[in-house]
Amino acid sequence: MTLTPAGEMPAGRPPPIQETVPAGPDSDRKAAGFAVTLDNFSGPFDLLLGLISKHEMDITEVALSRVTDEFISYIRGLQADGDDKALDEASEFLVIAATLLDLKAARLLPTGEVEDDEDIALLEARDLLFARLLQYKAFKEIAALLGQRLAREADRFPRQVSLEPHFAALLPELIWRTPLAEFAALAAKALEPKEPAPTQVGLSHLHAPPVSVKEQAAILGARLQAGGPLSFRSLTADADGTLVVVARFLALLEMFRDAVIAFDQAAPLGELTVRWTGPDAEWTGENLSEEYEDTPMPETAAEGTEETHD
Amino acid sequence: MTDPVKDAAGAPEIDVDQLPGGARAALEAVLMVIDEPASEIELATALSLPVDTVRALLLDLQCDYDGGASSGGLPAAAPRGFELRNIAGGWRIFSRSDFAPLVSAFVLEGQTARLTQAALETLAVIAYRQPVSRARVSAIRGVNVDSVVRTLTQRGLIEDSGTDPETGAILYRTTSYFLERLGIGSIGELPEIAPHLPGLENLSEYDDASL
Amino acid sequence: MTDPVKDAAGAPEIDVDQLPGGARAALEAVLMVIDEPASEIELATALSLPVDTVRALLLDLQCDYDGGASSGGLPAAAPRGFELRNIAGGWRIFSRSDFAPLVSAFVLEGQTARLTQAALETLAVIAYRQPVSRARVSAIRGVNVDSVVRTLTQRGLIEDSGTDPETGAILYRTTSYFLERLGIGSIGELPEIAPHLPGLENLSEYDDASL
Numbered sequence: 001m002t003l004t005p006a007g008e009m010p011a012g013r014p015p016p017i018q019e020t021v022p023a024g025p026d027s028d029r030k031a032a033g034f035a036v037t038l039d040n041f042s043g044p045f046d047l048l049l050g051l052i053s054k055h056e057m058d059i060t061e062v063a064l065s066r067v068t069d070e071f072i073s074y075i076r077g078l079q080a081d082g083d084d085k086a087l088d089e090a091s092e093f094l095v096i097a098a099t100l101l102d103l104k105a106a107r108l109l110p111t112g113e114v115e116d117d118e119d120i121a122l123l124e125a126r127d128l129l130f131a132r133l134l135q136y137k138a139f140k141e142i143a144a145l146l147g148q149r150l151a152r153e154a155d156r157f158p159r160q161v162s163l164e165p166h167f168a169a170l171l172p173e174l175i176w177r178t179p180l181a182e183f184a185a186l187a188a189k190a191l192e193p194k195e196p197a198p199t200q201v202g203l204s205h206l207h208a209p210p211v212s213v214k215e216q217a218a219i220l221g222a223r224l225q226a227g228g229p230l231s232f233r234s235l236t237a238d239a240d241g242t243l244v245v246v247a248r249f250l251a252l253l254e255m256f257r258d259a260v261i262a263f264d265q266a267a268p269l270g271e272l273t274v275r276w277t278g279p280d281a282e283w284t285g286e287n288l289s290e291e292y293e294d295t296p297m298p299e300t301a302a303e304g305t306e307e308t309h310d
Numbered sequence: 311m312t313d314p315v316k317d318a319a320g321a322p323e324i325d326v327d328q329l330p331g332g333a334r335a336a337l338e339a340v341l342m343v344i345d346e347p348a349s350e351i352e353l354a355t356a357l358s359l360p361v362d363t364v365r366a367l368l369l370d371l372q373c374d375y376d377g378g379a380s381s382g383g384l385p386a387a388a389p390r391g392f393e394l395r396n397i398a399g400g401w402r403i404f405s406r407s408d409f410a411p412l413v414s415a416f417v418l419e420g421q422t423a424r425l426t427q428a429a430l431e432t433l434a435v436i437a438y439r440q441p442v443s444r445a446r447v448s449a450i451r452g453v454n455v456d457s458v459v460r461t462l463t464q465r466g467l468i469e470d471s472g473t474d475p476e477t478g479a480i481l482y483r484t485t486s487y488f489l490e491r492l493g494i495g496s497i498g499e500l501p502e503i504a505p506h507l508p509g510l511e512n513l514s515e516y517d518d519a520s521l
Numbered sequence: 522m523t524d525p526v527k528d529a530a531g532a533p534e535i536d537v538d539q540l541p542g543g544a545r546a547a548l549e550a551v552l553m554v555i556d557e558p559a560s561e562i563e564l565a566t567a568l569s570l571p572v573d574t575v576r577a578l579l580l581d582l583q584c585d586y587d588g589g590a591s592s593g594g595l596p597a598a599a600p601r602g603f604e605l606r607n608i609a610g611g612w613r614i615f616s617r618s619d620f621a622p623l624v625s626a627f628v629l630e631g632q633t634a635r636l637t638q639a640a641l642e643t644l645a646v647i648a649y650r651q652p653v654s655r656a657r658v659s660a661i662r663g664v665n666v667d668s669v670v671r672t673l674t675q676r677g678l679i680e681d682s683g684t685d686p687e688t689g690a691i692l693y694r695t696t697s698y699f700l701e702r703l704g705i706g707s708i709g710e711l712p713e714i715a716p717h718l719p720g721l722e723n724l725s726e727y728d729d730a731s732l
Contacts, residue, residue: 136452138503139431139435139438139451139503140431142501142503143430143434146430146434146437146492147424147425147427149493150425150492152493153491154410154491155407155410156393156404156406157404157413159342159344159392159402159404159405160345160554160556161345161554161555161556162671163343164615167628168675170625170628170629172629172632172634173634174635174676174702175634176636177635180704180712183641183645183648183703184711185714186642186645187645187649188714190646191714329620330599330600330617331588331600331601332599334599335602335620336602336620336623339616339617339619339624340616340623340624342615342616342624343627345668352630355630356623356626357623377541388541388543388545389541389546391542391545391546391547391548391549391550391552391553392550392554403553406546408540409550409551412547412550412567416551416554416559416563416567417555460663463663464660464664465665466659466664466665
């Protein structure tokens, strides 16, 4: 089966993997973009998401490592073509992938064998994550509708002509009471460089400390370099909360992208095993490519984390 | 805005019915100089006529421009090159969309670049969740939306609508220009989101809990 | 506005006769939204029709709007609230002069003699960054400034100063009326606002006394 963030792809971009998908400027958005081929599913990502959400497909059957693999080569293809959409797609994929991973982790817990608080938290998070995925999909569909309407409306031009001179002449004489200095001050205020408004406003009440992907990458890097291959489960065994698990997953994706690790998964239900393949000494978390730094991971994940505490 | 009926009582001089073309032409004359949608009340005040009368005249003109038979008893004819539409809370004349390729050659200015996928999605979330903070939009879309929100504000599609009393975060809502660009009269005319959420009837619970 | 003559050369072939209302409606569509009078040649080029044909259609429309019998065989009717006039070598639609008193009252309604804060700020940005496009002013102010720029233009404080060679966007500059209202002789007399803002090096130095 195949996971494909087809929904993430811009309309009009033919998917390089799936030749059968129709392409073209106006081709259906669902058809465009990244598609992958797994043992039990082939097709666009949206379709897979749909199947999962309708319970027609089991999330545990999805080999996330294969999906990630194919996605990374897809993104490389985009970058090679000089497509500046690549970064957008990559960051959206990371979010979806992280959500799917959480879903999968929650589903893999055998019923009745809940042992610790973290397992309970994952179970509680599961339905919430479903809701988030579906909501995300719904807004993508709505966005496409809005786009169509805006395009249709753009063909109508409003009459918006300047006032006929004889009417303009009737306007009351302007009263000007702004002294020169005040006028200059207005300009100075408007022109002064503005600090970008902080993204984190209002999140402090969530009690979720931001987790740095770089930091987690450094931790994982050290462990993997120290010993042999480790399972994803063991790499996240000490994570205190969903947030850290997600951060570690993102870190692994980035490390994979930087070709310092490799993934192995024997079977769809098998353990995801991570091997160090990079240089022995020089690598640190700081080596990670900067590109994904803007991903608002803490904020996004904090939402789910917060929920589990309530 | 004052009450047009009362205004009419004390209103001066102009009896639109005495003018060539009557109230209908007077309405057209006013529609020619507006540069944003004019409400029925504004138009009624200008013409010193009851709002109902003005609404009827507007509908009559709309039908007339579309080539329908007017109440004046004129026969149906070919549509005019322009149309009268009621959007974003007011009436305004537009060129008919069939002629867009011709018209656009003359009106480059005001043509706006298409929104990116990211901008459209952010706009959709804000439209359906307004008033809403950037953090909440980010949470739904899963990516940072700061720069997209800035672009949408600059393009006049969304605006600051105060701050969240609890978190102090700036809340955003869509503007009347957004309605205009979408060709709808109010937010209530946006397509329903429910059909796009199959199998998740109780989403709102999750939504409220999570955000 | 680009050169419609040149544009039309590369424009896709539109057969106006295939469109609802035909060439006549196409002409109306363009006339209804243009701000500057359009010449017969410009219109003919845009419609891919001979100038003579376009001239005949324009006269027909003019007559139609005036309530005369059109060549289409329609009976004479009441005049419309607008008229098509040929001035300064170009055609444009105006509100019919009979309704001027009514239209004047409408235009004056709600007009104030003072500029809003938003208008003042926009004017300040244009004054210090001229010539500057609306998009740039929007980016600086963080909001859409289209309607404010229209107001400032209408009030004679700013004017069109050509187009950006790169983007084709209209550039705005302040007028001599603006200098007059501000009580200065030239732009150079605007107080320096910050030593390091680019583009202001040449402004004459102003002492703090003026601030």
